[in-house]
Amino acid sequence: MTEETARGDPVKDEEAPVGKVQPREKWANKTEFILSMAGEIIGLGNVWRFPYLCYKNGGGVFFIPYFVFLFFCGIPMFFLETALGQYTSEGGVTAWRKICPMFEGVGIASQVIVIYLNIYYIVVLAWAIFYLIHSFKNPLPWSTCDNVWNTALCHGRIGIYANPDLFRVDSNWSFLHNNTSPDYFENNTYINDTDQILLVKSPEEEFWINRVLRLSDDLSLGKVHWDLALCLLAAWVICYFCIWKGVKSTGKVVYFTATFPYLMLFILFIRGVSLPGAAKVPSSQVDIHFTVTGRAPAGEHPQKGALSLPYRHPSYPHRPGLQGSTPSRVLFPDCLSTVLGLLEVWRDAGTQVFFSYAVCQGVLTALGSYNKYNNNCYRDCLALCCLNSATSIFAGFAVFSVLGFMADDLGITMEEVATSGPGLAFIAYPKALSLLPGSSFWAVLFFLMILFLGLDSQFVCVESLSTAITDMFPHKLRRPGAREKLVLVIAVVCFLLGLPLISEGGIILFQLIDTYGPSGTTLLLIALIEAVVIAWVYGVDRFYDNIEDMIGYRPFPVLKYCWLFITPLICGVTLLYIIVQTQPLKVYGHELGSWGATLGALLVITPIICIPVFIVVTLCRNPHKMTTPSSDLRQARSDKPVLTLCKRVIFKAQGPLTRSMDECNEKMMMKEPSKLLCTLSVNTLS
Template sequence: MEANGVNDGVLENKEERAKWDNKFQYILSCVGFAVGLGNVWRFPYFCQTYGGGAFLIPYFIALIIEGIPLLHLELAIGQHFRRGSIGVWRSISPYLGGIGFIKECEQSTSVDYFWYRETLNISPDISLIGDGLQWRMVLCLVATWLILYLCVTRGFESFGKAIYFTATFPYFVLLIFLVRGLTLPGAINGLVYLITPELTVLSQPRVWLDAAVQIFFSLSLGFGGLIAFSSYNSMKNNCEVDAVTVAVINSFTSIFASIPVFSMLGFKATMAFWDCLNENILLLSNEFDIQDGNITKENYVSWISYLNATQYDRITLLDLKSCDLQNFLNQGASGTGLAFIAFTEAIVRMPVPQIWAILFFLMLFTLGLSSMFGNIESILTPFLDLKVFPKYIPKEMITAMICLVSFLFALIFTTSSGNYWLAIFDKYGTALPLLIVAFFELIGVTYMYGINNFCDGLEFMTGRRPNIYWHVTWRFISPLLLFIVFVAYVAIEMQQHLSYETWNPDYAEFPKKEEKEYAGWVIFICAFLVILPTIFIPLTALYQFIKCKFGGCQKEGSSIDNPAFEL
């Protein structure tokens, strides 16, 4: 097959397709979609959980043999076929058309109380929705979706302008927090914790599993947004350079964001450590009539050793707290816990905390906004490509319907048990489905469409054939790694009881979280969230098989020479 012949067919069918204003706008959109909340709160959490710098080792290995190859593949097929996710996979093989369908105050800290009781009004159980929808959260949700709709009214043609702000503003805020964070007392403790690798954790399978899954969240692979974005590129565009550029910027952002985050967490841990010491110093001074100022944070250990040697019976009766800076640094928080509790506890200790809070949460909002641009586009583009709606329905109306349906589904997160449902959707609605989708992406392109056909198209677009690195990762290493990660993930989850942590003031050990097991009906929903995005893959393949069996198999509306259609 001649590369020119293949791509001329694509150009002929797609020559009227809209394009990005410029290359910088396209790269910014890809970076904005890939760089999201996972870079700010998920990556630092894993670094904190798995021995600081030690997590970087499996992370970069997974990036090289899994993340970059898949990113290049998604950008390439979108640019080559110039369609959204569903149209791309139907063009590669009708059997793969289903891939695109994935898509209380005195006992707790003031920050904990405000977050769980005042903001979320959280229930003590996932089955309890309290007073129903929380009106303040509903209003915030309405405002968020209205802003999002105004930005994506006409798809990439409208949010392409907004992306200049939403993709760059987070870096501005992170830079401010970096400078401020490094000047805070105890910041160095957090940075030392970040860069000091605890290599023993690398023997744990879970570390490698979480690193591989983090790559999907970090690069937004498998969602379809990157395919949609690249479909608006010119055919003569070096998607290989684009893939490496986006991957490098994304990983740099994760590490760059970790520096101010760990500076703030080091500050928070140091403040908590000093508070602990001050409480113990007060107890010791009162018990042994020691003059104020004699026991300080600097000589505390010496005083404890002296009193243990001379007044052991009396000191053992005191309710002294165990003050260990390392324990405070080890107290990790992920997701909303990192953003709305751990980071907030650090902000409230800073001068003029209101300014820092506004900057921080505005940064989180713009991160989520730029990621949602890609999610909306991953739905809108296939609808337009497949002409699901009649031509007289304007694009603005289709976008409005997508936003409205998404808003209605999101209302479950505004109930008293919404935070528990958010954790379920985050864990079960993304990780396993993305692994499955990415696996079939690789299998579909390299073995069904054919690696030689794919490389012919890349040669036409970039001017050179992919080297041995791309061949080996696409054909062998990446599919094998995805399969191993999938099996390991399922095996680990099956060995554990499905449980969640609740905020329950009636719990005997409150403010410690109470761990509860999911009810049977909740487990069913968890399984449903895993199955729903992936069930279209076998169903579509079965439909096409039956259709071809009865003589209805035909090529998908373009002159692409695709041997997969001969199945």
């Protein structure tokens, strides 16, 4: 044993003998861990989904179901997975294998979801790069109708809003040709009076559909667009060189990628709140005030209730007959008890919390596994959860301040502006930015922010997958140069699998994977099983003892009862509602047929089926030790019961676990404190 190993210091990679298994790396300091976790959980969902959900579900009152899910599901699961990784020093698969061998499939299921994310999430970065390149042009190409991809239906701001009456079905355009043309719209007589102007398209919408996506008429996949393919390749090249050296490179890159988006968001926020209409818009409109209170400012009346929000593009003017009309529903805050009873609101809150906090994806376990054994992960997790939610709220102000300005400037309602997902990032917000002086500058800042928000989430997902695979085959992959090759293989395979998503009909596949891949159904089921395994199979009291052994004190007692009862109950009820309320997916007005439902079901079933499959595999391998933890896990209080309730012993202690000398040396090389020496069995010493 070398002097460095005896002290518990890490062995440097260059000092490891060629062909030998290298010791597992650790974060250089706590800051790298915090920034990596922040980069993963703070992403595009904070900007383009959370603000819209607040608007859709009643403004600030949406915080009630959101924080219920956060406190009783999000934080407990976030801490559970992070502490599990730190305790086991293993990735998302082998950590569950060591805790409870029969539930190794839980880790496999989470990695399947990570594979989904690695394939489709980076496509958003390709779009962001594409928009970023075009942002340097003046005027912005999506702000005019003078481009080759525009159609006769394209009308810019002046064409529509200078005289909206010209776009009525019975409008007379004869002044353009000095003759009468009563049949100008003769082919559009099927449009009813309410929807008579829906043929008009904005330049932003046509740029997105005709230039970026280039949708085929029948929505078939068609050919792959070479320029988007280059953008996707550039995104993967950047991602590869961010993590190819493991946590040594990842820990340094996140200093920039995790902090730069905050600078961009702050600049956009300052600019947004200084715009006219950001905090108060004209009558019949809602804005930032709605985001906070869920109601229009005093004396103003919104066009519709907060719960009636069909998607309408911001380029459409007021529909005839709506001016001066009264709301068809009572606003959310005025019927609090009724709305909070709507499970749809709770479903939105739950899926937002689970996805934005990256639980059930194995990522938190992988990042936590690179911590020192005695790192205070409990305090870190609480701080990160506060940061994530605060960022979502702050992003809501930054987004809706600019959208409120656009609604004020164009004389339309917020309902015609508010949307989520790509519709916000690539249609609504670019339109708002094009109205600002120096629009190219603000567009560059915005798409840089989108790029870096998504980039660190993306490469941390790749890091999670490579960590899980490496820990499954350490003797083959924990060697000099092996990691670089593994990450390269992951990047190449995911790049090739992502090419169909940037074809002429690729948006269909993108929407399918986004809806059914990391779906609420899968995440909620995995969260439910994880909580049950830790609380009832491994033993929540034993897990509390493990945490106390790491951080020096026991966490807040509420976490124990969350893992035992509250989290599984909330997840189970929400899961049942999602299954019952599942509706066919529509993409740009086209309802997908049986093939879409089949592919969606396959995306959902694939990770879930891994759980029972590995239960059967474990049953065949070793039926007597299906729930026995690995012997190399440190048990500081092996004589205590693993689960007690109301001072009654539910499951007794399982006795001390033994370890071999090789396992002891490996743990020492992973920079555990010298006080955490291995307890060797009598048989091993002899």
